[in-house]
Amino acid sequence: MVTRARRQWKPDSRGYYTRQIGWKLSKSGIRQQHKFILGTDLRQAEIREVKLREIWTVIASRSREPAPLWCETELEVARATAKGASEFVLPRNGGETPTNYAERLQRLQKRFAVIHVLPEDRRAYRIGEENLTRLEAINDDGQLASVHTRLENVDPAKILAMQESERVLVAAGVPLTSPKPDVVPDKPFVGEELPDSDARHLSRSEVTSCVEPADAIAIEGMLHQAMKKYQEYLEREFHRPESNQISPWGKTQVKQVETLIQHHGDRPISDLDSSEINELIGYWRRRPCKLRTTTPMTAKSCKNYLSALTRFLKWLDTSSRFEWTKPIAFGDMDTRIRRLAVDHARKSLEQVDTFSLDELKLLMRYGHPFDRLLLLMGLNCGFGRAEIASTLVGEVHLFSAHSPRHQEILDFKSTAEDSFIKRVRRKSGVYGEHILFPLTVQAIQWAMTHRRTFPGYGPHAVLVVNRAGTALDKSTKAGNTNQMIPNHFDRLIKRIRADGHDIRSLSFGKLRKTGSQLIKRFSDGEIMGVFDCHGQPVKSDALTDAYSNRPFGRVFTAIRNLQEYLQPVFAEAGNDPFTTQDAASNQ
Structure with a gap:
């Protein structure tokens, strides 16, 4: 059988x-x-x-x-x-x-x-x-x-x-x-x-x-030799057969290990005892300077390289190529990154860069249909480029109310005029639902019309593709991360500036933070965490998801309040924001 x-x-x-x-x-x-x-x-x-x-x-x-x-x-x-x-x-x-x-x-x-x-x-x-x-x-x-x-x-x-x-x-x-x-x-x-x-x-x-x-009999080796073998392991681990390339995250890790090789001198692996490993960790904790400069690395960069070093040491402990065992005290070593005066100099009332209402109006006014789609999905659903690129057609539910049972659970009355995106965020594995602005519905309908012109349209097809019908998260021929979404957004800001308007050069990722900040304004930190599909929306309670359902009804209410606040932004799109003559501007 x-x-x-x-x-x-x-x-x-x-x-x-x-x-x-x-x-x-x-x-x-x-x-x-x-x-x-x-x-x-x-x-x-x-x-x-x-x-x-x-x-x-x-x-x-x-x-x-x-x-x-x-x-x-x-x-x-x-x-x-x-x-x-x-x-x-x-x-x-x-x-x-x-x-x-x-x-x-x-x-x-x-x-x-x-x-x-x-x-x-x-x-x-x-x-x-x-x-x-x-x-x-x-x-x-x-x-x-x-x-x-x-x-x-x-x-x-x-x-x-x-x-x-x-x-x-x-x-x-x-x-x-x-x-x-x-x-x-x-x-x-x-x-x-x-x-x-x-x-x-x-x-x-x-x-x-x-x-x-x-x-x-033991297989001896040097530190740099082991790190290069670890790079080979990463290239195998993150190899994508469908594209015959290493994934962007895998490529980033390989580059991080290359930086470790540049900063750490070569030495026998047998010398890596507790004190030596503590010194390797302390090197990144103390915020070294960038190579050939006198500028200290940022705290985030040091944290990333320290994480890369930790992953390497764990791999080295399990690898059969090298005879090395991590010390018992390895898990108790201090990995806190030192804070410098320069880290606090920039702190002010606005600790997170977000777009102002006037800047959002300019983005909507000068945006092409594709730009407006990105703008609306970022504000409405808190989607970054990874979420936009991975959203499937079947995860969009247009003009579909929840069942009576689900309405009772959500404590929110939906109708046949309401539309939703219901999906699991790939990064966190957390389920999320977002009720859509009417203008977001128009943007998604425009994207669906464009998607139908290419083969494979169906529930499991990605919703947003480029002009050639290619997914927006497909790596380049060189194996680099697809930069189409951030590049489009950068060109949009340049068009606005070229027309004499004042707008900050913030990245596309700040749209997600802007949406999150506004949701927090109309609700609270817990609802913002649910809106962002974070793994633990209530930081003080790790078991909240084990004993209760997530309050998506309150998220929908906050999105409705956000919708009212953004009416001046929507007005900038005009009466026909997704016209066919602008379709060529898509990508």
Whole structure:
């Protein structure tokens, strides 16, 4: 029986996409399909489904059973893949020898190329890997063996006998040539109990004296070498198969690590003890100057680089490439960034830059249809460029009232004349609803008309695209972040200034803050947090979402009050703000 393959994607009530792939036995012994939760991002869910089906195809093709099932290890690998992980840490079974552990890990990695398998017991894996290298060079006759040589076919007694003979010859002064690749290695198994045989047995102390010490087996390295390996890991972790590029966030992290390399001198990884790591952290806490300048870095920049350093050290602790373990006191180290006098010089009554009402009027007056769409979604819903670029057609509900039950929960009476955007914010994973201004409805209808001219229009299609029908969050050919929305907004401000008007050069992101500030004016900080889809709107109560529904009804009331306040802004759009002749101005 094949696994279920659906073509349509529909999130569940929590906003998660799911797929049933492969088969397993329930607790009652009934054969059933396993349900994987693939996250809230549709694109990532599609990628993860492809990987899961590839894993299951390998399992089904290799199984000798007519009805293959997930085994526990394979299912754990699949679960990690469903969560979007690029690595899976394989635990070592109780009593499992290092050689068998290394062989099992390598076999698992060979079968499932979609995920990188790492050892939980790194020392045992290194020992086992060393043994496998020797075992692959011999068979029962001492000749070159294939890589598929079974461990149980190799007689350890022969290895011990040859080792003992070599000792005797060396003691007698007989020179020995270096062994060729097709002869038995000159060392016994490393770190494993030897089975009983008729040959002379070596004690564990004798066996370990014949081999390299543990420190010699450990993979040593330098700090800069490890950071460059970490950059390679980031490029794999944040690689997007659909575009064959690294994501913008991944690219940012790679650049942050490059800055770490420039600021921190190279040194052996073995020197990174508690005091040394505390010094690395203290370097960023103390606000170093920018390279080749005498200007201290901003507190935000230092915080970002300190976070990058912390992520690197955590990766280094789990990496099998380097023998390093983070100190016990690592989690208790002080990471507070020092505040300087220059940080307080700019503080005043207006701590957050927001647009004034007069500036909003100018933006609406000089805006093209696309500019007005961006302006309205920022003010009405608190959307930044990421939210605008990721909004789907199916998340817009035009002229649709809530059900009586939902109206009771919301404590807000909606009618068939009301329109809403209902979606999960991708960044925080928090569900949000926003009632729309009438002018925002017109802007969205204009965007839908434009979107229908391109293939793929439907509930799962992105709402706002450029003139060529491309999503606004698609990376450039060079893999850089798409700058179309901020560039459009910058050109709008330049047009206003060129006409002799006074307006500050604030970024597009300040529109979201302007909307949030106005919502707070007409309500309070909690409602502003719900409006912004923050993870914890009430900072003093982390459990508020666990015991109550979010007060979207109060958010709708605040948006209605904001709508009245912005009437002078709406008037600047004229009687036909989204005319067809201006469509060419879209992008």
